[in-house]
Amino acid sequence: MTAESGTKSPTERMRATLRRRYAAERRFQAYGIVAIVVALSMLVTLFVTIIGNGAGAFVQHTARLDISVYPQDIDPGREADLDALARANYQSLVNDALYSMFPEATSRQDRRAVRDLISPGAKFVIRDMVMDDPSLIGQRVSVRVPLSSQYDQVLKGNVDPAVDFRVMRESSTEIPWSLPEGERLISDTQAGYLQQLIRQGEVEGSFNRWFFTNGDSRQPELAGIWGAAVGSMFTLMVTLLLSFPIGVSAAIYLEEFAPKNRLTDIIEVNINNLAAVPSIVFGLLGLAVFLQFFGLPRSAPLVGGLVLTLMTLPTIIIASRAALKSVPPSIREAALGVGASKLQCIVHHVLPLAMPGMLTGTIIGMAQALGETAPLLMIGMVAFVVDVPGSPLDPSTVLPVQIYLWADSPERAFTERTSAAIMCLLGFLILMNAVAVLLRKRFERRW
């Protein structure tokens, strides 16, 4: 082939552009990999910090007390009815047990230091035990009660990095504090009692069951997420029960039955707009409508669920409509062609095919609702609630609000619990997503 001088043959030209095209491809891949590495490293940082901060909350140091359940202290009338037992004075039982362990502490000040070792919540642990089993009255029982959070934090090494449980147990009288006595929270006397308790072998770090069974508390060692978790469950239940059927029906009507005219166009635009409205606005709406107009109770998961329903509806409707749209028209034609009515066509053929998409949309909406804080603040779900709610009408809070409340508390022990609660929230989210994947698998028929 005789190529003219100065001009390249088509093959050569193609080769030159080919090189450029491959280079562009490689560059593009490199951008992608960099993006993924950045995202992953941020995710890892997040998890490492949260787990590093929060793991300690799952452990709580406890002390074993030998408690004599004197009937005269808690049940003088020998009625053994639960009301009397609930009101009885268990603190004195705890105090007596402590004093008998430290007979040398006789001054008011020393006795107080001894009492401070143990959480003020110890009496509730005893109370619950006695109320569960009234036959314990008159017996001597050995109970594990939580240490006060300040001592718990010392033993976890959170207060002074040089001091932890092992150091306390193994060091002789001299504890290697990094700060002089006046500058630390714990005096030498207090530390001495703690060390004595440890040396007697009565203290151990064990799984913090209270974190998973208690509601909120002013005492960090007694504060748990169960109240908030139950509140979240009630709230989400209400949200799911309302938003799924309403959202799916609205989507089906709009997609399959509604005439295409100006009005439905306006509705469509507004639904899309609603999805972008800041969530706090829904909180204000809920405050005005559900609390002030309908007079529903404050801080109740029912109202929280109603507000979150408003918030998640647009998400569910949009996702469900997209799922309905993606069902191939040939399936509809097939069903109508053999004489199915419109409803039969939708229920028998379109919905089963659209269901995975609808469920995904719903779960995304639920996950959003689970993590939502702002609108719930407006309807009073930010209250300090100790009791675990028993119904969607009881005052309660939810996990993200609990996290917000604890993050606001200055105690080191609450910082730890904040991270632990975040871990639980993330756990919930992962669980929900797993359920979503399972449901998808179950409903999806990829034939």
Place this chain on the structure above:
Amino acid sequence: MTYQQPHTEASVSYPETTAGSPLVAGGVKVAARDANVHYADKHAIKDVTLDIAPHEVTAFIGPSGCGKSTFLRCLNRMNDTIDICRVTGDIRLDGEDIYDRKVDVVQLRARVGMVFQKPNPFPKSIYENVAYGPRIHGLVSHKDELDAVVHGSLERAGLLNEVQDRLESPGTGLSGGQQQRLCIARAIAVSPEVILMDEPCSALDPIATAKIEELIDELRQNYTIVIVTHSMQQAARVSQRTAFFHLGNLVEMGDTETIFTNPEHKLTQGYITGRFG
């Protein structure tokens, strides 16, 4: 039955004989008189008047976009599902106006079944595909009856031998030709009187096409068949009567042999000799 001479834009006139006329002398299964279809502003079918004889295969041919599918879909009111579509005129099945208010479209579609261009089995088992129609129409009262209907329909669609031992496997797992025969079995399972087929072989290979054509010829004994096709050979092979459409007009209709050997109209002649299309 009154009928007016159609006024088409091409101003075609028809001699009054059965061989070269859109009307038939004997029994009539489906009769259209001055049927017009509009999609919003588009006039897709213009004053079409024709008869479809029972137990015959009637083929609709014509260039793409001339309105064959549109007219076919008028016959079982599938056009109802298109919002912008408006049908006027008079279309009768066994003398009964199918666009009458009193006619139930669900029932009509059970009497006039349809097979589509692209095989579209439900994403369910082969058995369920065929059983669906009889079940929703309440044609069977217990399982044995349903089994019999499903087997009978598959048999008549010439598919039973191939799928007998895997009725529970998905219908979408069959080959294209088998899927199309499954769709035919699904259509005949509700015992329709008329079967409409919109280019049923255009997505199939020649062997599958041959099987379907054979099947159409057999089905003619029990059903009235209307088939849209873009293949003139196919129209010549399977149909007894042929209608040629052009730009929404019915240009010419008559015995297939007459249309293909001695077309009346220049347009028809041009189309069948491949000069345009």
